[in-house]
Amino acid sequence: MPLSLRIFALIRFAATIIFGLVAFPFVGLVLLFVNRSLLKKLISFDSGVSLLDPDNGERLHFVNVPTTPSLVTRDRCIRDVTHLAETQNWRGLSELLREWDQDRTTCDAGYSLAEVGTDAVLEYLAERNGGYGECNPEGTLIFRDETAEQFETLAAMHRDSYPLLALAVRIRIGQAWGARGNAYAGAVSQEAWAKVEKQIERARWLLEETDPIALNSPLLSEARYRLLAFLPDAPRLEQRFYEEWSDLDPISLTPHSEHARMMLGRWFGDGRSIEVEAQKATLRTAAHTGDAAYFIIYYNVIDHDDIDLSDLDTAQFAKGAHDFMALRTSDPSVVARFATAIGWWGESNAKQHFLGTRPDQRQRIIDAMKPLRANLLRRHLTALHAPSWEDGYEGAFHELSEAFQDELANGANLFVGDDGVTVSYPDQDMTGAIPAE
Secondary structure, eight states, X not given: OOHHHHHHHHHHHHHHHHHHHHHHHHHHHHHHHHOHHHHHHHHSOSSSOOTTSGGGGGGEEEOBOSOOHHHHHHHHHHXXXXXXXXXXXXXXXXXXXXXXXXXXXXXXXXXXXXHHHHHHHHHHHOSEEOXXXXXXXXXXXXXXXXXXXXXXXXXXXXXTOTHHHHHHHHHHHHHHHHHHOSSOGGGSOHHHHXXXXXXXXXXXXXXXXXXXXXXXXXXXXXXXXXXXXXXXXXXXXXXXXXXXHHHHOTTXXXXXXXXXXHTSTTTTOOHHHHHHHHHHHHHXXXXXXXXXXXXXXXXXXXXXXXXXXXXXXXXXXXXXXXXXXXHTTTOHHHHHHHHHHHHXXXXXXXXXXXXXXXXXXXXXXHHHHHHHHHHHHHHHOOSBOGGGSTXXXXXXXXXXXXXXXXXXXXXXXXXXXTTEEEEEOTTSOOTTOOOXX
């Protein structure tokens, strides 16, 4: 190799090394930001007590459950509808969904089996998952044209069994999202909008002569509501469609979750309208679900930094969280998921979640989250279901360590059982504690 090329190669090698040394810290920070659980572990317990420490292994006693009654029911529901889809017993599938929808059948934790079953069928029918985006946080299921046409035909053949119609509408809506993509509206091409309009026109046509209220169907009402993301007259229709859907099944919190997203600034609302809608929803459903509607509405918007959350009533949010857990029968899988999220909002780096809120109000919200997480665990966590915790048992030990850090630092032991999380000290008897297997 000529000397000049050797010198060039050495310079290039040295430049690569220097670039790597400079870039490595930044790449590491990006990876830590993406991996929340790793970041949380690294910033926690600088001088605290961690149940992840083997020396503290005997300080936590808990009941281990491989599953819960609610998860068993939902798994059975998914298996049943998937089997009917695999065998193309569409009439049988539709009748099963209709029975659940009319009877408002739920699992032990109060989740609608008609909703669970419909979502499972749509996932089975989808060609692929198009991923998640800010505009469609539920995710996009992509369907073939043949599938959409098949279900339109099935809905026409079995007009007396409306779940086939609901599926046909949801498939067309999925195709519309697939054509639109996950970008904001201004970044969507005219060609894509033309494809969207074609799919939405088919969905509107399917629902044109169908009245979800007359048919007493939350399932159809949900399909109708999901069209709003594409309708030019959506601001005029959204409130009515939401309230009619909610009134059909006051126990269901799904309408409130979807309504909350529509109240984001990118759609039809703002921070003040969210508070107004949360209060109205609570008044309408308090006899059935207490303050759970208030909690679930804010839960679905609290991670969005474009919203001013200064109006959030933290005391009512906390009461709603307990009402929500009671409605979900304190199912260990539900407690795990929600307590983890609430704990993240109460950490020192949670300020990034409330950028649209005044600093003093932001700190007020952050300060309220830590005791709320501890109280939810104390009152509602009756067992550990490892798959429901981020990072399994390790994640559960981490969350419990943070929530009960003061007690652990004072020498306490924790017992997770039927009465929730019980704190005891070495001079107290932990009768009834069940050690981890």
